[in-house]
Amino acid sequence: xxxxxxxxxxxxxxxxxxxVAYSNMPKFFWPAPAVPVLKTICDxxxxxxxxxxxxxxxxxxxxxxxxxxNDPEIDVVSICTPNNAHxxxxxxxxxxxxxxxxxxxxxxxxxDAKAMADAAxxxxxxxxxxxxAYQYRRVPAIDLAKKFIDEGAVGDILNIRCxxxxxxxxxxxxxxxxxFQKDIAGAGTLGDIASHVIDIAQYLAGDIEEVVSxxxxxxxxxxxxxxxxxxLGTVKLGADAPRKEVDVDDEDSFLVxxxxxxxGSIEATRNAWGRNNFITIxxxxxxxxxxxxxxxxxxxxxxxxxDPDDRRGFKTIYTGPAHFHGEVTWNIPGMNIGYGExxxxxxxxxxxxxxxxxQPSTNFEVGYRVERVCDAVMRSAQDKAWMKVED
Ligand code: SOE
Numbered sequence: 494x495x496x497x498x499x500x501x502x503x504x505x506x507x508x509x510x511x512x513v514a515y516s517n518m519p520k521f522f523w524p525a526p527a528v529p530v531l532k533t534i535c536d537x538x539x540x541x542x543x544x545x546x547x548x549x550x551x552x553x554x555x556x557x558x559x560x561x562x563n564d565p566e567i568d569v570v571s572i573c574t575p576n577n578a579h580x581x582x583x584x585x586x587x588x589x590x591x592x593x594x595x596x597x598x599x600x601x602x603x604x605d606a607k608a609m610a611d612a613a614x615x616x617x618x619x620x621x622x623x624x625x626a627y628q629y630r631r632v633p634a635i636d637l638a639k640k641f642i643d644e645g646a647v648g649d650i651l652n653i654r655c656x657x658x659x660x661x662x663x664x665x666x667x668x669x670x671x672x673f674q675k676d677i678a679g680a681g682t683l684g685d686i687a688s689h690v691i692d693i694a695q696y697l698a699g700d701i702e703e704v705v706s707x708x709x710x711x712x713x714x715x716x717x718x719x720x721x722x723x724x725l726g727t728v729k730l731g732a733d734a735p736r737k738e739v740d741v742d743d744e745d746s747f748l749v750x751x752x753x754x755x756x757g758s759i760e761a762t763r764n765a766w767g768r769n770n771f772i773t774i775x776x777x778x779x780x781x782x783x784x785x786x787x788x789x790x791x792x793x794x795x796x797x798x799x800d801p802d803d804r805r806g807f808k809t810i811y812t813g814p815a816h817f818h819g820e821v822t823w824n825i826p827g828m829n830i831g832y833g834e835x836x837x838x839x840x841x842x843x844x845x846x847x848x849x850x851x852q853p854s855t856n857f858e859v860g861y862r863v864e865r866v867c868d869a870v871m872r873s874a875q876d877k878a879w880m881k882v883e884d
Contacts, residue, residue: 495527495848500561500591502582503573504536504545505722507596507626511571512549513833514840521821521834522841526848529569529840533561538721558582562589569847572596575671575721576678580605583857587616587623592847594624594840598688598867599860601679606864613857622846624853625860627692628839629772633830634793635693636817637810638776638783641795642697648780648798653698653757655690655775658768661726662743668718668730673739681741683708683867687761691866692855693774699753701866703881706747708874711764714738747870782807791829 499515501508512531519525534551535558536542546554558578561567562585570586572579572595580600586593593613600606613623629635641647661667671677672685695701716734718724744762751757765771772787784794784807794807813819813826818838822830830838846853865883873880 494524496530497527497568497592497844497847498530498532498566499569499571500533500535500564500567501531501551501571501573502535502558502561502578503575503596504534504541504549505573506725507573508534508536508545508571509549510832510836511573511594511840514836515571516550517833517837518840518844521837522818523821526841526845529844532567533564535561541722559585562586562591567591569594575723576601576684577676580609583609583623584612587612587621590616590619590621592622592843594626594843595857595860596626597692597860597863598679598684599625599857599864601677601684603864603868606861610857610861617852620850622843622852623857624843624846625855625857625863626839627689627855627860627863628835629689629787630693630696630855631817631838631842632785632787632790632835633812633817633819634785634790634810635696635774637793637812638774638785639697641781641783642776642778646781646797647776647778647783647795649778650698650751650753650755651777651779653694653755653774653776655694655757655759656771656773657686657690657761658765658771659686659763660766660768662712662763663766664726664729665712666716666729666731667726668724668728668734669715669737669739670718670723670725671721672723673715673741675740678741680867680871681710681739681743682761682763683742683745683870686763687745687759687870688863688867690759690761690772690774691863692859693772694749694757694759695862695866696854697774697776698751698755698757700751700862701749701882702752703750703879704747704866704869704873705879706745706870706873708742708871709744710739710741711743712739745870745874747873790831790835791827
């Protein structure tokens with residue numbers, strides 16, 4: 494059985510998600526395309542690196558990512574750091590001949606995103622694979638939606654409405670983690686979560702051509718936190734804590750026009766009390782409609798125009814063994830998959846692409862296109878006008 498040695502940079506929340514995915518992939522997908530071996534984990538904080546090594550079962554740990562790049566035994570690099578570190582690590586890894594899976598958004602600036610896409614294109618000539626972790630398009634229900642669209646079951650797409658709503662930053666006492674600092678994150682809600690639904694919208698309805706947007710920052714300053722770990726609002730800092738300015742967006746709302754003539758809207762915020770991982774997609778076509786909500790990720794709602802008048806309406810399909818990779822997860826629809834299984838499916842797609850020698854559907858070029866849509870959203874908010882997405 495082929496083995497691939499893994500080096501992982503960034504031992505926080507997403508580092509844990511990648512470890513779960515590497516470990517579980519051969520347990521679900523057997524025979525696995527290759528078995529990942531957890532070789533080295535890197536975190537700039539020595540105590541976190543040490544702890545992560547033991548907790549996750551890596552053979553070694555380090556505090557300088559160059560040690561991973563310079564290790565000839567490492568085949569695959571996972572990048573789970575804050576956004577501004579994506580480009581230097583990814584480019585160095587690709588140039589060293591390592592396959593790269595990088596968390597989203599691809600980078601903290603458009604220039605970095607382009608440099609990463611260029612490096613990935615060069616590396617691809619030598620069979621090196623790049624992947625940006627836009628995992629939500631791999632939810633089996635979203636895959637089913639894509640199948641209905643491709644088969645023509647809902648006709649031509651007229652409109653797609655997407656939201657990504659969370660609540661973890663709605664409290665002004667939630668600390669100023671790196672996600673609220675432009676020089677590290679590049680953007681706020683836009684890069685962090687709107688990017689996911691931009692990816693899904695383009696996956697289902699094709700490239701976005703033009704946008705008009707409104708961008709808001711509701712909470713202008715937040716308490717400064719000790720250390721770089723992002724606590725995602727789980728710990729609050731009191732009124733006495735020193736506060737610093739937030740220089741990124743809390744909420745983005747925009748209308749979109751697709752190249753194929755469809756239209757739509759995207760709304761994203763992390764300040765929506767009561768909404769948690771509320772990714773909704775509603776798509777209307779000439780022959781039917783599709784609706785999805787990640788908070789019920791094992792379900793897809795569909796309505797077909799051809800149904801008789803007296804029984805036309807949304808019906809719910811529960812995803813299971815008949816759907817995307819459902820034959821290897823759990824046996825009965827309704828047993829349900831969650832975030833861990835979803836990241837495992839994503840990891841399978843990454844490892845399979847490496848062993849079979851092709852670029853996955855969320856390669857760096859695709860991540861760079863999402864970034865260009867984000868850039869148009871920001872330009873539009875500034876100039877209060879429709880903006881074209883750069884081709
Ligand atoms: C925080 O908003 C976050 O962890 C995002 O960074 C992820 O991309 C999203 O999947 C869950 O929420």
